Amino acid sequence: MFGFGTFTYDDEGYRDCSVTGLRVHRSAEDMVKLFGLTAIVALLIGGIFAIFVAMTRWELVGLLGAGEFYTYLSIHAWNLLIFWMIFMEIAVLYVGGPYVLGRPLSLPRVAKAGYALMLGGAVTINVAIWLTEQPDQAPLLTSYAPLPSSSWFYLGVVVFLTGALVAALPFLATIWHEKRENPGKTLPLVAFGAFITAIVAAEAIVGGLITYVPTLFWRIGVVEHIDAAWYRQMYWIVGHGSQQINLLAMISVWYFMTHVVGGAEVASEKVSRTAFVLYLFFINMGAAHHLMSDPGVSAAWRVWNTSYAAYGAVIASMIHAFAIPAGLEVGRRKRGEGGGTFGWLWSAPWKDPGFSATILSIILFGFLGGITGVMMGQMQLNMTWHNTLATVGHFHATVATGTTLAFMGLGYYVLRLVFGREWIARPVATIQPYLYGGAMGLTSLMMMYLGILYGIPRRHPSVMDIPGTEFSFAAARPLFVIFGVTALLSIIGGALFVVVAVGTLLGGDRYEGALPVDRPTTVADGGGHDDTPHHLMSMRGTFILTSIFLGVFVVMWALNWYLLSQLWQVG
């Protein structure tokens, strides 16, 4: 497809991947290319709008006025939080299903129909936001009723969500056919993760349709009234649910990439799979943390859902936080690349952007995104986070740093293994994940500080000058300088990825299958492999790293509660 690829297929449409050992069918490969490239276009659009958003909030530059700011912010949000993510996630599903199982993609026409709907919806949403006119307001990500947005916007959302649901069907059909043909065979871990991702995605999308269809009817006047509390509760099924798709897809990518590039093995099938099942039952309640400071739900509802989510989903995330580095540690020790406590890390292919992006994604997601997510999910702490810039910092740590880096890492290997092209500008590709991850991590951290320590509200084009009052947030000015500079650096880092990706597609050499580490498949088949069971291998490096993580977690948690305890009495 597109003529960008260098591979040829046999008569049945298959080819053998020399790196992963997977048997890949063209029907899946074409769709992975289509969805993956569309995702990169969305990344480009959202990234361009990020420049305007960040340079408005950095008031030293103060690029946009209020009206334009909200329009640009809305386009930035929808393209990066929704389109870049969901197009990429469909590609991840097709990798996790047909690729890993060595099957053709079932129902390829349905996949194309889903793509057409998603693309149509995405274009409609972007155009509707761009053409917003009073009394309609830019929707931002949330389009909180009863503040009206363009009716075309709501229609676009319904079409896009329907498209995403349709595009997930071929994946589920592929799994169904696999299980029918091989009823006794267990799904590989990555396919299992993708399967759970698809179910969580379907829940989120159905929730989104239940929200947006009535909202569309309300906007065009068919329904008289829309309840604000109902809207919030329903909206967050998709609003946060879509970000849970990111989480699960990202974790599946972590298992996939650490294996393909780093030679990781599965530390324990039982533990990792149990963690995915925990997500299936509990992660959807993570959405409840958007309603922690709301009048519409009772205190019991809030505490129950926070605790339920804490028990289920937080434990699942902490399991993956251990299992993935442990898999890497064990895998590398087994192939003789891991002496001492951290030898398996020192010897890792840090110059490979696929590897470094994945590892940075794991670290930054955990330390910045995961910890803050739990903080604001504690009912009382939520008061100090709610709708401040710190919330924006949280989801830039999870989505813009964690998931985006993981998808960039996968993207590098899609270029090699799917398009069969070697990266151009190798040194640029090598530094890109570090530049992007480092700068975006700092940007997120600044937003968290600004929100928690200065109470800077989100969604304001200016806080240094509030019309009609002497009061302002001028004390936060120095932090905004760091924010502005690091935001610009992250945008440059993101742009470099797009440059390398597009340049590779257009002018990359044929990829010859050389990896910086021994190919896992070769090692697996080779004679000198260490067969020690995993429970007897040392995981001490991982244990030290995760203990540091838990220590930081506890300290951050205590600091947040200390800040809260300094407030006046509430309730």
Added chain:
Amino acid sequence: MKSPIDPPEGDWWNEQVNRRETIWLGLSGVWAVTLFGWMAGWMQFGEQNQVGETFRLSTSAYREKVEAYKQAAGEIDAGLVPPETDVYIGAMRYAFDGLPVVLETGTEYLFHLGTYDVQHGFSVRQEETLSKQLSLQMLPGYEWNVPMEFDEPGTYHVVCNEFCGEGHRTMHGTFEVRESVPDVAGGDGSDGASDAAYDGWFTGDARGGTTSNWGGSPTDATDADGVTVTVGPDGEYVYDPAAVRVSPGTTVTFEWASPTHNVLVEASPDGWGGHAPIEDEGFSFQHTFETEGVYAYYCEPHLALGMKGVVEVV
């Protein structure tokens, strides 16, 4: 080789789990229980819990409640003095009705939070220490009653932190906490015959709130060729002058001095249309009034705050 992209072999469910991974599972479990236990414990023993009764009522019903409260409240220079320990705040695009208000340290007040139009945020911070801040959601159709008690005197700033439209960033209010507050009797809503002017347009009996800069008589400009009305001077929600008396053929210039206002016409003898689009500072428009009579107008976003005006042509 246990690859995540190959089906696991053998009895993978019963394979032993590494000792360190097992310890980590235990630590994670203990941590999750701690997180929950602390939160539940803080509900009992902590001083900051955003809980309170919620009532469903229409936005207009809530607006009437706030209006009745304001009538009963006393007033000093710094703002309203609540009659009892109830404090009503009605959020609207783009102002907080009921603010500023003056409160006492050591008294538990019941904050009534609601809105007149769309969703808003009640984000409060101490002027001196910005890190002492919290946010509560305000929803149309709901009244949330959250008790609060303040120990530290000072000025507390409220900003809206839920996007409510283009003027969102301008939405700001304050309340002041003092060691003690004078006992001020509430007004009865009408103070003097001058309120009857223009059919009571400037009082709370007409649409919207009471006009704060209405002095009882219009500014006389019958000798002038042109008159300027300032829209939102110094960020106050008024037209200055509130009422102006001119001769036929006088051109009136409306000049915006703060953002997010418009001029909608309540009554006009000749069908004058005002200026409906919401404009920001720097905008101005003119109209030459030919027909005799009273032209009553108001600002749509700030009607509830009494942002009303009159041009009287005699």
